[in-house]
Amino acid sequence: MNLLVLGPQGSGKGTQAKRISAAHRIPHVSTGDMFRTAIAAGSELGRRVEPILASGELVPDDLTVALIRERLAAPDAAEGFVLDGFPRNLAQAEALDAMLEAIGRTLDAVLFFDLSDEVAIERIHGRAIEEGREDDTPEAVARRLAIYHEQTEPVVERYRATGKLVPLHAERTVEQVSTEIEDALDLLGEGAGA
Ligand code: ADP
Numbered sequence: 001m002n003l004l005v006l007g008p009q010g011s012g013k014g015t016q017a018k019r020i021s022a023a024h025r026i027p028h029v030s031t032g033d034m035f036r037t038a039i040a041a042g043s044e045l046g047r048r049v050e051p052i053l054a055s056g057e058l059v060p061d062d063l064t065v066a067l068i069r070e071r072l073a074a075p076d077a078a079e080g081f082v083l084d085g086f087p088r089n090l091a092q093a094e095a096l097d098a099m100l101e102a103i104g105r106t107l108d109a110v111l112f113f114d115l116s117d118e119v120a121i122e123r124i125h126g127r128a129i130e131e132g133r134e135d136d137t138p139e140a141v142a143r144r145l146a147i148y149h150e151q152t153e154p155v156v157e158r159y160r161a162t163g164k165l166v167p168l169h170a171e172r173t174v175e176q177v178s179t180e181i182e183d184a185l186d187l188l189g190e191g192a193g194a
Helices: 013-024 031-041 044-055 061-072 090-102 117-131 138-162 174-191
Strands: 002-006 028-030 081-084 109-114 165-169
Touching: 002 013, 002 138, 013 028, 013 081, 013 109, 013 174, 028 031, 028 061, 031 044, 031 061, 031 081, 044 061, 044 138, 061 090, 090 138, 109 138, 109 174, 117 138, 138 165, 165 174
Parallel strands: 002 081, 002 109, 028 081, 109 165
Antiparallel strands: none
16 A cells, blocks of 8 residues: 655644554655654764754755655565655655656555644644654744645645545544544545455
8 A cells, every 4th residue: 555644744644654554564654754863873864954954944855755766665665655744845746656657556545634724833832842853943843834835735736636635634633533544545445446
């Protein structure tokens, strides 16, 4: 199963992507986590992206696309993946399409976490206190949300137009959203005759 989760910061997509990954035994591929791991390891990639993450800006597309291309080619992604944090703009979405087409795979569904900015911001503040993530400063959060509206919302519309978008009520509890996702994935399975 090849899945994508899309939604603003604080929408709960990372939490749900981890649950889907465990339940369906497919890797959770999070570009944000991959960059943070590189930073913690002090690798060349990490040193390059550290100031970018701290500012809330996007890492250049060439770096991000190359990272994802390599990750999706790894053996554990052969049966599927749940992609989180990518694509974040139209150029990345086009690169993903081309990448999947080249290996003869398609996205089964794009789970869209729909919630208001008010709720998203409240949740990010909660997370900032709990996790102490370095890029959860008010400035970086505001920048990430602005980029989401400018650059990622067009990606949502692109997938809506293909009929792959599955809108979720993301203001509900983790359990409720999880149930909504599993129901949607069951329907997909039936549609595919599985
Ligand atoms: P959030 O969902 O809270 O914005 P992420 O963990 O998804 O956090 O991303 C953290 C940061 O990593 C982003 O602000 C950006 O700098 C970088 N990043 C993650 N994914 C991408 C991507 N697809 N393209 C460019 N930069 C990215």
